[in-house]
Amino acid sequence: MSTGLDCDLLVVGAGIHGAGVAQAAAAAGHDVRVLEQTGIAAGTSSRSSRLIHGGLRYLESAQLRLVYESLRERAILLRIAPDLVRLVPFHIPVYRGMRRSAARVRAGLSLYALLGGWRGGSRFHSLPRSTWDGLDGLDTRGLDAVFRYVDARTDDAALTRAVMRSAQSLGAELLCPARFVAARATGDGIEIDCTENGRERTLRARALVNAAGPWVNRVLARIEPPLSASRIELVQGTHLLVPGRLACGIYYLESPRDARAVFAMPDDQGVLVGTTEVPYEGDPGRVAPLPAEIAYLRETLARYFPRLDGEPMEAYAGLRVLPAMPTAAFHRPRETVLHADDPARPRIVSIYGGKLTTYRAVAERVMARLQPSLPAAIRRADTARLPLAP
Template identity: 55%
Template structure:
């Protein structure tokens, strides 16, 4: 993005009369590389620089340009309605007057808009006969633009001048007549643009009119606009050049479209920050679509003393059940206890009681021991040596759908998604971070106040591209495999213990089938190449057959994801699941690990860590109150 991407719209109306030579020269003196002017014909066919259909606002005269001869119009003055004028009045200018200025400004492009009223009064051919010969000596610096597509077609047939179509509504940009024209530029009213997302079109460079807000200009340019028209060319160039608001294109730039990344995007956008998210393939393309699909406190984490994590997760479960009822639902969980189980009934009862206590002892936290008469209804569960079955309640979700819903909420709040977009490098400076990324085959660059590395298993690969080199956190990648078997979905989630190693494994309903997982296997390869191992599939099948002996364990699908676990002496199974938020390099924040359930709380913690580098929020909506709805589509628009 550059201050050279600004167009001096009608010269410099912030301080000078519109379309006046004085205003145009002031715009050029301020450094404008593009200037737009409006042309109509006088009664005697002289091209005159004027925008309005009538002369009341600009010249305080009755009638219109076409009602007067050029000799009469030469006596008229154009007035400015600016509240900070540097020149309050100036003579009306002819196009020929402007053409004497153009050669003195090599490298500047002039957009000559032929107004609709001129064609209405005189017709296409008379207007072109009056204008094109005047432009011929400076054709290399001019572009003819108009709403009148037929006139532009004739310009192309008669000259080598570039052309630009003007539209008032973005919905017109795919109109057949416009597409067939193959114009070099497309000018559009910015008020008609979609509120969010990249602005895609074919061929033509996109220019929008009109803004005097530097931040809005940055946002438009970042969305794919090529040129931004402004009435305040000097102030806008200075603001972008000197870096008002630290010269950044956005406040928060996130790498990674998994649940943690989209959670931060939503939290930052909810506070009014300008947010961009880069995702290299698709939202939830990796770990966030390959989890156990559970929104839960983590009953097993009680054994390793992670009480704060369990409490926080149960609080988040309560919030998600409220704000995403179509995505997160309570389901019964069954824990069978056998004579050979490593945890007896009293241990389970104590654990479930503590779980209920940490959950606030509300209705969702209740558990009970099922009577024997209910056992035959438990989907063919092995009953030999069965001592008891506990039922408690937790929640499940579609992890990928939840991720998409959170990103949709972020976008509704103003965040922008660029996908597919591959992070290339970042240069951290004292006041900003310059980020380079590849999008649509081209390397692009953005500046941001802070960079969030939420790349999951690729966290170190992102850090490889950051300078100065940040401190690294030691971690392990742990592969978790799930299988889907042919059996119909069970009536709830079964929480069973592997007879081989005592690990907890879930047997769950999933799209009408039975989902079983997960494993924990150390992984050292390319995160993109992770895939279920035959030994893992066999391991899960044997567990399933052990507890459901009459089952059909034929595997119809399988998938593997990677968890990021901070390195420690503990076994993989007992490693802490809290998200590690690393801020060892100023303005670069890296996220290690994290649970699906806790994404929203993690995002709040990240926003707290960012406070030192962000301005005071313009607003702050509570993400615990923002509803999440199921959506389709993930790529930028």
Template identity: 50%
Template sequence: MEETELVVLGGGIHGVGVAQAAAAAGYRVLLLEKTALAAGTSSRSSKLIHGGLRYLESGQIHLVHKNLRERELLLKLAPDLVHRTTFYIPLYEASSRHTLSVRLGLWAYDLLAGFTKAPSSFRLPRSDWDDLSGLQTLGLKAVFSYSDAQTDDTALTRAVMHSARQLGAELCCPATFTSAEILGDHCQVKYQVGDIEKRVKCLAIVNALGAWGINLANRTTPPLPDYPFECIEGTHIECPGNNLSAAYYVESPTDRRGVFILPWGPRTLIGTTETPYYGDPDQLTPTQASIDYLQTIYQHYFPEHDATVLDAWAGLRVLPKTASSPFNRPRETVISVNDPKNPRFVTILGGKLTGYRLTAARVIDQLQSVLPSRTALADTAQLKLTPADDEFIPD
């Protein structure tokens, strides 16, 4: 039987973040991924590294503050992967948000970001409206500009795993987790590599499977409870580029949800939807209703643009089960442990791409009582991240 100190399940951004944090702290860690790094939700995000401007409306000020600090840190650590981007918020006569409330929200966003190189938000002069890439100006009453950042989420995930491996972390991919036995002083994990079943003994397990890891009761001994969370489908579409020179945060004219219209290489990226999903995560595909919803929003704000859908894809968020709409639910990451006094199995629920490093640090902190004392090898807040695409493409 193999032995290590920590087994991480799932090669999305949170899994590789935990692997990096554990290796940096001096621990032996093995990450198991069944398909490829960032094969699931971590390659199907809105590609944003941001504070989450809209979370201010629901009072999630601490979350926004943390994410803005992480945004600035990632801009320094990964300059080849994370890039500052100009965003515009157009407000119309029919908009549900008032000019003053948006101005105050952006002022708070600037304040929470602190002293950074990011340009301060401002109201765009009417004389500049003709330079807004064909934005609909009928009924337009104000346009605000602010700054956030974009990334290639797949490339960022691979870069973090590359950093983890440089520190000694091991990656097994493709490898399918089959079961885990949680014992008093250790755990045993079974996984499949091709036709070969393997076993590994470890001190703790981190479930970073996201939507694939909510219900693991039939694969753990003793069984873990199902979590009061649900999967939320987030669809994005890609249309021709249409010379879009900046990102736009607009309001759906039908349900008033916020939607991003973003430059994405030679294309325009529009997203996202938020619809409960109850099927098999491996069978997720964008619905025609979701595609039509996003295409209609794009055509509403940019009526002269080519809105041909070139591609569409969907990811799954994990959000708390509540009676409220997914758009208004808390976005704080939840970290659940099997036993607070003897945490051998830790599950990451929810979370944002931007905050992956802080989530990983919280996980390692939760496990301190069952992990041995080690001398740290590095600080993840100082580790540079560089592109490493070809290294993690399965054979």
């Protein structure tokens, strides 16, 4: 690192993508600092469905590359984080009159298994009718078929903290609470104004990664000279925690209202149900469940599990960053977009969107994009082999 620079890379945001980039940069041998204003996984990375999955539903919109990458990353996480990521059974009940017929679901699961290499974690089967009454009180009226497959689950916040600890063990420095104020691209680096514990300071880095999640364009707007921003829409997703118990695993349900996918999942305190997709405008820090979302999720759950009709014990909402398009959020691409200031020698890369499952692959792509602007370094580790512990 040149004299006068505080670090090779500065990352804004300590959600899963910011933590992943910090780990990848430190593993590659670079000096890296992370600015986080609230806490690790304080935003969307603690308000997801907590799934490490290939994205079965993305097959409907032909996002085969995303599904393949997700299944590959799932296999890596199962290997390096066995105490954080584990396979669990999923069930897809198919009823007469549903948009997704049994034949369609079987075809989708077959393709899913093929993309997963037909490994043990990719296989599926149809449950015999004799077992249906044992599926946690699932309504069997009009039920045509039930498919069982496996995918993985995690504690999203715990996984993010584990990745950040791994980054720190490799030399990354976390500044928290630290708020990004502004940045300026100069001849030999990036000057970043921030406040740390209420104290103003300026840091100098060779490159900057904007991993601010829903705040990504707000951060980009404070960088000079001005940079173009991707057109995005913030979409909130709400989850409910309701009284009850699911002993057989996770259920992949089709909403009776609009045929969207909704998951019902066992939780230590009850049953977790989610999620919704509602356009959001305003301060990302003020996102909150809407009454219409709560009603939507309760209606979906009641269709399949009439006994789980108690008042929600808790509700929380997170935000997705999706490309601004005229189509419904459910059908929009979920590929992560990397927005760079210079296609040849980028010094500022912004991360748009992304899935919890693919954070590690995204981080490696970020580092590949920044490679022309970073100094030569001696690699310390391979993130695909680094163990992650709770």
